Amino acid sequence: MFAGISSSKSKQLVESALASRNLRQQLISSNIANIDTPFYKSRDIAFERALSERAAEIYGKKETKELELAMTDAAHLPKVKFPDSKLATIFLRDGHMARNDGNTVDLDVETTELSKNAIMITALDNAMKRDSANFKSVIEASSKI
Structure with missing residues (x-):
């Protein structure tokens, strides 16, 4: 970035989405790597709510849609927001039958999620490239004036 110049508001959002997709990729890869680990529970991440709030x-x-807490005295404790919706939530994926060893990783589910995540990463990467190309063309056009 050039001295506080931002190419678009959406760039920050795309960067946040890419970071979340990267974490999802790591979790899915970890699930696949632990497919033979006894009692391993498959994990996933829910970041859509945090992304929409961003x-x-x-x-x-x-x-x-939250009711604001009235702080009528300095001695009042501040409200505690749990869980913090600005953060992604890692959870255990339910609904899959555990095998005899207690492992819940389903290779079909994991490879499907991996493919969906890769498609989303590609789409976000293309959005970043388009945004950068637009910004570059504006800079080049202004240098010719």
């Missing part, structure tokens, strides 16, 4: 924050469309 989008609302970036675009200034913060519509909260």
Whole structure:
């Protein structure tokens, strides 16, 4: 970036989405690597809510459905938001039958999730490239003036 110049508001959102997709890729790879580990439970990540809140924050469309806590005295404790929705949540994937060794990794599910995640990473990467190309063309056009 050039001295605080941002090519678009969506760039921050795409960067957040890519970071989340990277974490999902690592979790799925870990699940596949532990397919023969007894009592291993397959894991996944839920980041869609955090991403939608980040989008609302970036675009200034913060519509909260939370009731604000009135702090009428300095001695009041601040509210605790649990779980923090700005963070992605890692959870154990339910609904899969455990094998005799207690492992819940299903290779078909994991490879499908891996493929879906790879497609999303490619789409986000292409969005970043288009955004950069637009920014580059504006800079090149302004240098010719």
